[in-house]
Amino acid sequence: MEATRDVVIVGGGVIGSAIAYFLKVTPVFSVTVTVIEKDPSYEFGSTARSWGGVRQQFSTPENIQMSQYAQEFLGQISRLLGIDDTPVDVSYHEQGYLFLAEDRHIPRLYSNNAIQKGLGVNVGLLDADDLARGVPWMNVSDLAGGSLGLSGEGWLDAYSLNQAFRKKAISLGVAYSAKEAVGLECDAKRVSAVLLADGTRLAGSHIVNAAGPAASGVAKWAGIDLPVRSRKRYAYSFSCRTEITGCPLVIDPSGGHFRPEGRQFLSGCSPEPENDPDCTDFDVDYGWFEEHIWPILAHRVPAFEAIKLENAWAGHYAYNLLDQNAILGSHPDIANFYFANGFSGHGLQQSPADGRAIAELITYGEYSSLTLNRISFERLVTGEAISEHNIV
Numbered sequence: 275m276e277a278t279r280d281v282v283i284v285g286g287g288v289i290g291s292a293i294a295y296f297l298k299v300t301p302v303f304s305v306t307v308t309v310i311e312k313d314p315s316y317e318f319g320s321t322a323r324s325w326g327g328v329r330q331q332f333s334t335p336e337n338i339q340m341s342q343y344a345q346e347f348l349g350q351i352s353r354l355l356g357i358d359d360t361p362v363d364v365s366y367h368e369q370g371y372l373f374l375a376e377d378r379h380i381p382r383l384y385s386n387n388a389i390q391k392g393l394g395v396n397v398g399l400l401d402a403d404d405l406a407r408g409v410p411w412m413n414v415s416d417l418a419g420g421s422l423g424l425s426g427e428g429w430l431d432a433y434s435l436n437q438a439f440r441k442k443a444i445s446l447g448v449a450y451s452a453k454e455a456v457g458l459e460c461d462a463k464r465v466s467a468v469l470l471a472d473g474t475r476l477a478g479s480h481i482v483n484a485a486g487p488a489a490s491g492v493a494k495w496a497g498i499d500l501p502v503r504s505r506k507r508y509a510y511s512f513s514c515r516t517e518i519t520g521c522p523l524v525i526d527p528s529g530g531h532f533r534p535e536g537r538q539f540l541s542g543c544s545p546e547p548e549n550d551p552d553c554t555d556f557d558v559d560y561g562w563f564e565e566h567i568w569p570i571l572a573h574r575v576p577a578f579e580a581i582k583l584e585n586a587w588a589g590h591y592a593y594n595l596l597d598q599n600a601i602l603g604s605h606p607d608i609a610n611f612y613f614a615n616g617f618s619g620h621g622l623q624q625s626p627a628d629g630r631a632i633a634e635l636i637t638y639g640e641y642s643s644l645t646l647n648r649i650s651f652e653r654l655v656t657g658e659a660i661s662e663h664n665i666v
C-alpha cells in the first residue's frame with residue numbers, strides 16, 4: 275500500500291526543516307509531514323556552507339521583519355527547539371554588521387536607515403570621525419560614513435540551526451526520508467505525489483519545494499519555469515598576526531566582506547553579474563582570493579596585509595534571477611504546490627519566518643503573523659521585482 279501524507283516537503287535543509295517544525299506547532303492542525311532529503315550528511319546544501327549571518331539592515335520591510343523574527347526566535351530557541359529541556363546552542367554571536375559607505379553611498383545609507391528606524395531596528399549612523407575613533411584598526415580615509423547594527427545582528431552556526439529544526443521536527447512526529455525525489459505526479463491544477471528514485475511514490479495533499487539551489491529542477495517536474503539558479507560563492511578563512519578586537523561583520527563599499535570566526539576571519543565577495551555563471555561544482559578559486567579579495571582586505575584593514583589563508587570552501591546560493599529575494603507561497607495555478615525558494619544570500623536568517631509563513635499558508639490559507647504577499651510567486655508572473663538595496 276502506498277504512503278499518503280498531508281504535507282510532503284522536498285528538501286530538508288534549514289528551510290524545509292523549519293517548515294516541517296512550524297507545521298507541527300501551528301495550532302488547530304493535526305498533520306502528517308514527510309521531508310524528503312537525499313543528503314543525510316547535509317554536506318552539500320547551501321545551509322552547511324553558509325556564513326550564518328543574521329542582520330536587520332535591509333531596505334525592504336519584509337526582509338527586515340523576517341530577520342527581526344529570526345532575532346526573536348533565537349532569543350527563545352531553547353524553549354522552542356529544545357528537546358527534554360536540553361538547551362539548544364547554535365553559537366550565536368550578536369556582534370553587529372557594519373556597512374561602510376563612500377560619499378556616493380551616503381544618500382542610500384540614510385534612506386535605508388529611515389526605513390530601518392521606522393521598523394524599530396536598533397541601528398546607528400556613523401560619520402567618518404566616528405569611524406576613525408570607533409574602529410581604530412580600519413583605514414577610513416576613503417569613507418564618508420557607515421551604519422552599525424547595535425543589537426539583533428550577528429552570526430550563528432548554520433548547520434546547528436538546521437539540525438535543531440530537524441531534530442525538533444522529528445521529535446514532534448515528522449518523518450525524514452533519505453531518498454531522492456525525481457519527479458512529481460501532477461496535472462494543470464494539482465500536484466498529487468512526489469516520485470522517488472527507488473521507484474516508489476509519496477502522495478501528499480500539499481507539496482512543498484524546499485530544494486534550495488535545486489529548486490528550479492523540482493518546479494520543472496510540474497512544467498513550471500522557476501527563475502532560481504545555483505550560483506557559486508566562496509568563503510575564505512584567514513589568520514592575522516595582529517589582534518583585532520570588537521570586529522563586527524564588515525561590508526566594504528567594494529562588496530568585499532569579512533567577520534571574525536573564532537581566532538580567524540572569514541572573507542568573501544559576490545562577483546559581478548557578468549562573472550556569475552550557473553554552477554553546481556564546489557571547486558575553490560584561490561586566485562580570486564589573491565587577486566580580488568586580499569587587496570580589498572589589506573586596503574581596509576592595514577593589519578590584513580600580513581595574513582595567512584587557512585581554509586576555503588564553496589557553496590551555492592539559490593539565486594533568484596528576478597530580484598534575489600525569496601519566493602514564498604503557492605503557485606497561482608497549482609494551489610497545493612508551495613515554493614520556499616530563491617533566498618540567494620539571506621535564507622538562513624529568514625528560515626524561522628519562512629517556516630512559519632508556509633505553515634500558516636498551508637494551515638489557514640493565508641498569513642496570520644507577517645504579511646508576505648509581496649514576495650509571492652505572482653511577482654514572477656507580473657515581473658514586479660522587489661528592489662532590495664542591501665544585497666550581499
Ligand SMILES: Cc1cc2nc3c(=O)[nH]c(=O)nc-3n(C[C@H](O)[C@H](O)[C@H](O)COP(=O)(O)OP(=O)(O)OC[C@H]3O[C@@H](n4cnc5c(N)ncnc54)[C@H](O)[C@@H]3O)c2cc1C
Binds near residue numbers: 312
Ligand atoms: C557561502 C554562503 C554564505 C551564505 N551566507 C548567508 C548568511 O550569512 N546569512 C543568510 O541568511 N544566508 C546565507 N546564505 C544563504 C543560506 O545559506 C541559504 O539561503 C539557506 O541555507 C537555504 O536553505 P535551503 O534549505 O533552502 O537550502 P539547502 O540547505 O540547500 O537545502 C536544500 C536541500 O534540498 C535537498 N534536495 C535538493 N534536491 C533534492 C531532491 N531532488 N530530492 C531530495 N532532496 C533534495 C538538498 O540535498 C538540500 O539538503 C549563504 C549561502 C552561501 C552558499
